[in-house]
Amino acid sequence: MRPQIVLFGDSITQQSFRSGGWGAALADIYSRKVDVVLRxxxxxxxRWALFILxxxxxxxSAKPLAAVTIFFGANDAARLEGTGKRQHVPVEEYKDNLRKMVQHIKSGSPNALVVLITPPPIDVEGRREYARSVLVHLFTRLLDAKLEPSSVILFGKCLYMAIRPRKRLIGQTKQLVYTPSSVFLANELGLPSVDLWSKMQETDGWQKKFLSDGLHLTPEGNAVVFSEVVKIFDKAGFSDLPYDFPSHSDIDAEHPEKAFLQHCPAV
Amino acid sequence: MRPQIVLFGDSITQQSFRSGGWGAALADIYSRKVDVVLRxxxxxxxRWALFILxxxxxxxSAKPLAAVTIFFGANDAARLEGTGKRQHVPVEEYKDNLRKMVQHIKSGSPNALVVLITPPPIDVEGRREYARSVLVHLFTRLLDAKLEPSSVILFGKCLYMAIRPRKRLIGQTKQLVYTPSSVFLANELGLPSVDLWSKMQETDGWQKKFLSDGLHLTPEGNAVVFSEVVKIFDKAGFSDLPYDFPSHSDIDAEHPEKAFLQHCPAV
Structure with a gap:
């Protein structure tokens, strides 16, 4: 059976198969070798992720687990005040939860390579700009539909409530605590980790270059995650894994069965 | 267990998780509902694909198979003369092979939605241009390495042999035979099909707009495949499939277990 790489995380993982996404790029380079599974x-x-673990x-499970990326923290680090409160998880619990995930995965698949990825840096101004642009867009659509002024105002208020800038850390202070927690835990458990928070900030203009809305990733931001994760996977020999079936250039047109007998004795 | 969509085909399928690829786009829109498996x-x-079927x-298999796309023909349609000979499969055998694939899949998974996709149109001039550009690129690298002139010439000859324009159908004549075969077979078996060959040629400038090298797909070409396949999947109700786990907005922060008990009684 073909080994699997499971990508476990929040929206930054869920969106990783969009155009230019880091998950799809992994599926592409390991095609015919490993299946990349989106979770x-x-x-x-x-805290919520533990319920589905x-x-x-x-x-x-009979499925051979080659690797898992665990990529949480952006929601845990939401501010205690306002709408972020329901997503917030204190940093000590965050670290404990990550530890539980690793222990559970390792207990089932001791040889799986578990990689911890820290949340990206967050650009509060970028998130505000994004919320404003969505608001303007929705207002325009509302106005085009010629709704009653009172409804427009009411709807506008509701929209603003719904999409106002996330009550996530002002500046980077809070995020700073979650990132080293994740890296420290990886070191403590002897696991590889990607310090995305630090890595991205090495590049000038990371706010717009790597983040599309102050939090989620642009194609360039996805490329950073991809490159860092592949470094770890390749160090573990993933690129040397054999193809599942023969390369077409190794197939003898007159006797194709030969190539398949070699590669898959069961044929 | 989560249902699967298996994408079975040649290089146009293998490359479908590259940036802008149709396979990755399917994985994205059905995330948390269906797993998209790249084959x-x-x-x-x-002919060769039957060995691995x-x-x-x-x-x-215990895995519930929601759908399969079968997307072959570009290699079968290679010309009988020259290097294409080893890949060429006569059109009657091509049709029989497709029928065997469908019968095998349906015998194991009677409810799986099997979709046949015809090869895209091929732009012979585009393939020549691509081969030339690769050749020039490789020559430049050779010259930069300052090889002996004799080696350069020899290597150049070999390269040209290796990457000269594919001996695939001159013009569209041959391809015309494979495309209706695939569509006729789908009709005969009562399966949905995507006539990519005809669909792409409805757009002026399809040669450059949809094909990157006269055969493989640009992001725009990938978007055509994605859009046609999604139409069929959505007609079958795929977009109405439920999420695997609760949406984060349905989770009560004080009692998160409630949402998970509802969605996954085993928790």
């Missing part, structure tokens, strides 16, 4: 849950924090990684 | 085999014709679609 991203938009809006989830580590057993079903995503059932113990005693 | 693309560059250079394969239908049993392993890709094992009978008695």
């Amino acid at each position: 991203g849950y938009s809006g989830y924090n580590t 057993n079903q995503i990684f059932p113990l005693g | 693309g085999y560059s250079g394969y014709n239908t 049993n392993q890709i679609f094992p009978l008695g």
Whole structure:
């Protein structure tokens, strides 16, 4: 059976198969070698993710698990005040939850390579701009539909409530705590990790270059995640894994069965 | 267990998780509903694909198969003369091979939606241009490495042999035979099909707009495949499939377990 790489995380994982996404890029380079399985849950924090852990990684599964990326924290780090409160998870619990995930996965698949990825840096101004642009767009649509002025105002208020800038960390202070927690835990458990928070900030203009709305990734931001994860996977020998079936250039047109007998004795 | 969509085909399927690819786009829109499984085999014709059919679609598999796309023909349609000969499969055998694939899949998964996709139109001039550009690129690299002139000439000859324009149908004549075969077979078996060959040629400038090298797809070409396949899947109700786990907005922060008990009684 073909090995699997499971991508477990929040919206940044869920969106990783969009155009230019890091998940799709992994599926592409490991095609015919490993299956990349998408398990991203938009809006989830580590506390909620624990509820689904057993079903995503059932113990005693026959599927060989080559690797797992665990990529949470952006929602856990939401501010305690306002709408972010329901998603917020204190940093100590965040670290404990990550530890539980790793232990569960390792108990079922001791040889799986588990990689912890920190949340990206967040650009508060970028998130405000994004919320404003969505608001303007929706207002325009409302006005084009010629709704009663009172309805427009009311709807506008509701929209603003719904999409106002996320009550996530002002500046980077809070995020700073979640990122090292994740890296420290990886070191403590002897796991590889990607410090995305630091890595992205090495590049000038990371706010617009890597983030589309102050939080989610542009294609360039996806490329950073892809490149960092592939480094770890390739160090573990993933690119040297054999093809599932013969390359077409190794097939003898007169006796194609030969190539398949070699590669898959069961044929 | 989560249903699967298996994409079975040649290089146009294998490359479908590249940036802008139709396979990745399917994985994205059906995320949290269906797993999209990549089974693309560059250079394969239908004859060779039959050797791996049993392993890709094992009978008695517990995995629920929601759908399969079968997307072969570009290699089968290679010209009988020259290097294409080894990939060429006569059109009657091509049709028989497709029929065997459908019968095998349906015998294991009677409810699976099987979709036949015809090869795209081929732009012979585009393939020549591509081959020339690769050749020039490789020559430049050779010259930069300052090889002996004799080696450069020899290597150049070999390169040209290796990458000269594919001996695939001059013009569209041959392809015309494979495309209706695939569509007729789908009709005969009561299956949905995508007549990509005709669909793409409805757009002026399809040669450059949809094809990157006269055969493989640009992001715009990928978008055509995606759009046609999604139409069929959505007609079958795929977009109405439920999420695997609750939406984050349905989770009560004080009692998160409630949402998970509803959605996954086993928790």
